[in-house]
Amino acid sequence: MTDLQLQQQYASLGISEAVFNYGESILASLKDRFDLIDRTAEFNQMKVLKAMQESKVREACLTGTTGYGYNDIGRDTLEEVYAKIFHTEDALVRPQITCGTHALALALMSNLRPGDELLSPVGKPYDTLEEVIGIRPSRGSLAEYGVTYAQVDLKPDGSFDYEGIRNAINSKTKLVTIQRSKGYATRPTLSVEQIGELIAFIKGIKPDVICMVDNCYGEFVETIEPSDLRADMVVGSLIKNPGGGLAPIGGYICGTKECVENAAYRLTSPGLGKEVGASLGILQSFYQGLFLSPTVTASALKGAIFAANIYEKLGFSVFPAANAPRYDIIQAVTFGKPEGVIAFCEGIQAAAPVDSFVTPEPWDMPGYDAPVIMAAGAFVSGSSIELSADGPMKPPYTVFFQGGLTWPHAKFGILKSLQALMDAGLITELS
Ligand SMILES: *Cc1c(COP(=O)(O)O)cnc(C)c1O
Numbered sequence: 001m002t003d004l005q006l007q008q009q010y011a012s013l014g015i016s017e018a019v020f021n022y023g024e025s026i027l028a029s030l031k032d033r034f035d036l037i038d039r040t041a042e043f044n045q046m047k048v049l050k051a052m053q054e055s056k057v058r059e060a061c062l063t064g065t066t067g068y069g070y071n072d073i074g075r076d077t078l079e080e081v082y083a084k085i086f087h088t089e090d091a092l093v094r095p096q097i098t099c100g101t102h103a104l105a106l107a108l109m110s111n112l113r114p115g116d117e118l119l120s121p122v123g124k125p126y127d128t129l130e131e132v133i134g135i136r137p138s139r140g141s142l143a144e145y146g147v148t149y150a151q152v153d154l155k156p157d158g159s160f161d162y163e164g165i166r167n168a169i170n171s172k173t174k175l176v177t178i179q180r181s182k183g184y185a186t187r188p189t190l191s192v193e194q195i196g197e198l199i200a201f202i203k204g205i206k207p208d209v210i211c212m213v214d215n216c217y218g219e220f221v222e223t224i225e226p227s228d229l230r231a232d233m234v235v236g237s238l239i240k241n242p243g244g245g246l247a248p249i250g251g252y253i254c255g256t257k258e259c260v261e262n263a264a265y266r267l268t269s270p271g272l273g274k275e276v277g278a279s280l281g282i283l284q285s286f287y288q289g290l291f292l293s294p295t296v297t298a299s300a301l302k303g304a305i306f307a308a309n310i311y312e313k314l315g316f317s318v319f320p321a322a323n324a325p326r327y328d329i330i331q332a333v334t335f336g337k338p339e340g341v342i343a344f345c346e347g348i349q350a351a352a353p354v355d356s357f358v359t360p361e362p363w364d365m366p367g368y369d370a371p372v373i374m375a376a377g378a379f380v381s382g383s384s385i386e387l388s389a390d391g392p393m394k395p396p397y398t399v400f401f402q403g404g405l406t407w408p409h410a411k412f413g414i415l416k417s418l419q420a421l422m423d424a425g426l427i428t429e430l431s
Helices: 003-011 015-027 031-054 073-086 100-111 130-135 162-168 192-205 257-267 283-313 338-350 407-423
Strands: 091-095 117-120 148-151 171-179 210-214 231-239 251-255 318-319 331-334 372-376 388-392 398-402
Touching: 003 015, 015 283, 015 407, 031 073, 031 283, 073 091, 073 283, 091 257, 100 130, 100 171, 100 231, 100 251, 100 257, 117 398, 162 192, 171 192, 192 210, 251 257, 251 318, 257 283, 283 318, 283 331, 283 372, 283 407, 318 398, 338 372, 338 388
Parallel strands: 117 148, 117 171, 171 210, 210 231
Antiparallel strands: 091 251, 231 251, 318 331, 331 398, 372 388, 388 398
């Protein structure tokens, strides 16, 4: 295949020669970085493979159980695989955990008791956790059960407020929640190393405090996970990185035997714990998705870096910056006007394998203070390891995007977004 043939293939999908060439010029400058990402994926692929081999994953693991799900060898082996990958004593990996928020709520609610205090030393947690904790009053929140909450914000430069954290830890402090990814906030994402330093500091003050990490969007971005640096629990969603795009539902909690057992007792029932929970026919997608996850995460990471470099060079503000190190797969681009956000999302939608023909429009989503536009043409509904973008229609008009099951698809989506911005006259010159 010649470069011309590739360019013509893109042209047949609506990418102009100018946009294609611009993408190629950006790409040429990213070769070394992409090589490093591939090395990380290679390392993590071996980590996953080794865990599967050591746990003797076999054909019988891929079929499921029904009813109570007693002796579900596939489910139990998968949890062993997760525990090996994250280097934890135990793991709970279930389709009955409906999403990331559910996994986090489960980890918190099962390990906290009335009178305990929860501390976030990294500022306000992810939006949906506000109701779980009771920061925004909600039925069944931790606050309703007499669990108090304390928060120490990051310092303006993004660093930990160690003094504030020391002062916030008291005799009631039982569990510390640390969010690895910035999510849709503007603070920097934490590296695993930074999280390790924070955990060491906290355990230096109070050794028996449970340190939990919200690991959403962070899995396999680095070669170590927070549980390698003494996190007692790492928690995440299977429709993000570790599901590899194949898991259609699910969440995980990896951690100490006691923490995981507490979570299992609350997910099912005291006394039953991990012993029940039929896997039905879902396990093959969990195993296969986990197997693909290191390279899928690498694809998403390349997409984020490619976009940051394209849009920063064109004069837009991007976060993280084009050459910043990456600790999660989310990329924010600020357009400063609504038309930019809309055109970007239209481009991402038009690049999708599913629903490419629909036009995304801003709508009043429950729980948000401004209309939100979303682009998602995913095989798994709401999956954000698949190429997707969303932005609230309010200043500074920032779009957040993430995912891409394959690098070519992530690249195409970003070229489509650039083409849409050009077609709308929002970018007139590529330089
Ligand atoms: C996505 C996410 C969650 C919540 O996950 P859902 O599956 O959307 O409920 C929690 N924390 C962070 C940092 C996330 O990115």
